[in-house]
Amino acid sequence: MSDRPPELISDLGFARVDHDREARNGVPEVVFGEGKRAEQISAIVARLLARHQRALVTRVDEARAEAVLRDHPDGHYDPVSRLLHWGRAPQTLPGSAAVVCAGTSDLPVAEEAAQTLEWLGVHAPRLSDVGVAGIDRLLAHRQALTRADVLIVVAGMEGALPSVVTGLVNSPVIAVPTSVGYGASLQGVTALLGMLSACATGMSVVNIDNGFGAAWQAAGILRLAARGVQDTPLHFASPQDTSGS
Structure with missing residues (x-):
């Protein structure tokens, strides 16, 4: 088994899928579907599902959604919102x-x-x-x-x-x-x-x-x-400032 860390970017030529975004923002990259061909959306979704087990595509018409779902049939499409998605968040946030x-x-x-x-x-x-x-x-x-x-x-x-x-x-x-x-x-x-x-x-x-x-x-x-407020106030200091003041 290779110890090589997983790639942070999947380069598909026409798109560069940002896998590190989930680590930074808590949510995988979301795909804006408008203007993309069905095969492009499908390829991006394949990378997202392989790495993150969930994906969301916005602004997709019914014809392209049907084409993408033929490749990834576990997804769900809603024609009113024009959202195409797979999986859900691993945790439910408190509140509404x-x-x-x-x-x-x-x-x-x-x-x-x-x-x-x-x-x-x-x-x-x-x-x-x-x-x-x-x-x-x-x-x-x-x-x-x-x-x-x-x-x-x-x-x-x-x-x-x-x-x-x-x-x-x-x-x-x-x-x-x-x-x-x-x-x-x-x-x-x-x-x-x-x-x-x-x-x-x-x-x-x-x-x-x-x-x-x-x-x-x-x-x-x-x-x-849900995370709560930090106990200590935030201060921005110069990288050269090591005094702690």
């Missing part, structure tokens, strides 16, 4: 990240967030179609909203829902603008600018339609909470 969705048209982005959270080992309850046009639909669930440890709030049009939710809760809110809306919504730019301009404190914003990014951030918050 609720995914709140303004309208049915926002569900693809909301489900991308929710199912990414579940793949990362996070409990992700959903609350759908509670946009501000019928605010009573949201307020009927106010008690449940306050029990969530993190909230991901997905909205298009003018992007008002995250501000309202942030004003109701004492937990971090991650706002996700979507490209849903009529002409002046500018394919999500209006919602993005509205969320960035919100006066509600405790809200952060990710890019347009980026449910995956919101889920990653929410999981990171819960992972940090």
